[in-house]
Amino acid sequence: MDSYRIAILGAGNVATHIARHLHFKGHRLCAVWSPTEAHSRRLVEELVAGCPSEPGGGLLATADLNELPGDADFYIMTLADRAVSEVLAALPECGGIWLHTAGALPMEVFEAYRDAFGVLYPLQSMSREVAIDMETVPFLVEGSSPEVAEKIVQLAGSLSNRVRLSNWSQRLRIHLAAVFANNFSNHMLHIAKELCSREGLDPEWLVPLLEETFRKAVSVGPAAAQTGPALRDDRETMEKHLALLKDDSEWAKLYTFISRDIAAMAKRK
Amino acid sequence: MDSYRIAILGAGNVATHIARHLHFKGHRLCAVWSPTEAHSRRLVEELVAGCPSEPGGGLLATADLNELPGDADFYIMTLADRAVSEVLAALPECGGIWLHTAGALPMEVFEAYRDAFGVLYPLQSMSREVAIDMETVPFLVEGSSPEVAEKIVQLAGSLSNRVRLSNWSQRLRIHLAAVFANNFSNHMLHIAKELCSREGLDPEWLVPLLEETFRKAVSVGPAAAQTGPALRDDRETMEKHLALLKDDSEWAKLYTFISRDIAAMAKRK
Numbered sequence: 001m002d003s004y005r006i007a008i009l010g011a012g013n014v015a016t017h018i019a020r021h022l023h024f025k026g027h028r029l030c031a032v033w034s035p036t037e038a039h040s041r042r043l044v045e046e047l048v049a050g051c052p053s054e055p056g057g058g059l060l061a062t063a064d065l066n067e068l069p070g071d072a073d074f075y076i077m078t079l080a081d082r083a084v085s086e087v088l089a090a091l092p093e094c095g096g097i098w099l100h101t102a103g104a105l106p107m108e109v110f111e112a113y114r115d116a117f118g119v120l121y122p123l124q125s126m127s128r129e130v131a132i133d134m135e136t137v138p139f140l141v142e143g144s145s146p147e148v149a150e151k152i153v154q155l156a157g158s159l160s161n162r163v164r165l166s167n168w169s170q171r172l173r174i175h176l177a178a179v180f181a182n183n184f185s186n187h188m189l190h191i192a193k194e195l196c197s198r199e200g201l202d203p204e205w206l207v208p209l210l211e212e213t214f215r216k217a218v219s220v221g222p223a224a225a226q227t228g229p230a231l232r233d234d235r236e237t238m239e240k241h242l243a244l245l246k247d248d249s250e251w252a253k254l255y256t257f258i259s260r261d262i263a264a265m266a267k268r269k
Numbered sequence: 270m271d272s273y274r275i276a277i278l279g280a281g282n283v284a285t286h287i288a289r290h291l292h293f294k295g296h297r298l299c300a301v302w303s304p305t306e307a308h309s310r311r312l313v314e315e316l317v318a319g320c321p322s323e324p325g326g327g328l329l330a331t332a333d334l335n336e337l338p339g340d341a342d343f344y345i346m347t348l349a350d351r352a353v354s355e356v357l358a359a360l361p362e363c364g365g366i367w368l369h370t371a372g373a374l375p376m377e378v379f380e381a382y383r384d385a386f387g388v389l390y391p392l393q394s395m396s397r398e399v400a401i402d403m404e405t406v407p408f409l410v411e412g413s414s415p416e417v418a419e420k421i422v423q424l425a426g427s428l429s430n431r432v433r434l435s436n437w438s439q440r441l442r443i444h445l446a447a448v449f450a451n452n453f454s455n456h457m458l459h460i461a462k463e464l465c466s467r468e469g470l471d472p473e474w475l476v477p478l479l480e481e482t483f484r485k486a487v488s489v490g491p492a493a494a495q496t497g498p499a500l501r502d503d504r505e506t507m508e509k510h511l512a513l514l515k516d517d518s519e520w521a522k523l524y525t526f527i528s529r530d531i532a533a534m535a536k537r538k
Binding site for chain 1: 307371373390394398431433443447455457458462478479482486489493499500506519525526530531
């Protein structure tokens, strides 16, 4: 495997996991830039602590774009979508391949600013404090030329076994699907937990149900796994539930809309 | 452990799993009643096949309520909520403890018809073809007297390690929470899968994300695990997603409502 010299822009959840794993896989991180210097310093300290045999001096923590080394192989931008263009516009001239890690941002955002660029989008939800099995994360990648794409595939392949070339339209659509699969299903779990906690019921009681929910969705598929009052068109039960939600008008609305959509799905089957 | 003589009314998903496990745990099933005789026969055949040393003749499959043996210890009704009262009204006189397995049905539904009764509610989603680890399923139980409750706790305890006495209000609330935790989160996974399939994207790409979603919701809690454009108030990304949903007005509505609720949660934090 080629070992690359890499600079990270951003020091949030995605930066932390990507940097950790790049470091662990033997790539040479040369700098972490963040608009908040304490954040870049925190990430650099963690990375240096994770590999004490390497001299810490080789890895720069900075909040100054002008301090970024100009000779890295890759510059990976793990910034909020709207920050990517702002930072690109403020950058000094330098070489290397420029990447962002966003699902909903086209590769063309780089066009006015850089020659070689692409996308390294990890299809996974990342929180700093929760470890990730990076080898199983699908990486959707794209490059400004076949040669650049090949290099990005190599970089991604050193992190994960599931690397796929994907165009912008595919990436945006799978990003939308990921919002439903992760953010929205997670929010349903949040509401369930709140409903229990509020009434002094132990949310731990729901854990076997959660485990089963995801296990079945993966093994038999969510359509076959569906159960419950909406699927059965059990209106009496739905009325009782809505009565419990009378002081939570937003949750009552969600309950009604989602139940209606489950019923519509059942009819189409 | 006491071994009970048990009749099952209903032959659907819950009946199948409960009967299988009661049988496996050494209780003596004496009858399966279902309004559709083929259904009771199918369940009986499966149970007898699962334990070939026992004479099949001891376990009756019937669609006639008058054929139900009058001397069982327990009669477990795993019927649709609205069918429970109809069946109770049509039953001949007999003894034993009468149970239903519903989350949203009060115990008092039995009052006009039976002397000893209660509830045996498994807090789990069950599909006939997917095996269940019954020992981990929380059973919420209630009895018409302390003595009856004690017997139901014993029966439930032979199936599971997580038996809890719960009143009607607790049961209905946890049933509502379970609808969000299971039915609704599962529907989000269904929509995600549909969005991928439709565009020729492999829904398998989402599997690591699903596994992580649920693993994090259990380990750090769904509120801490939340990520995504709604939490970040990333309106540009949300607009791009809504543009993709322009021909799916119901899903666009769901997208907007759930995103709004995630944003409201983020503000309360």
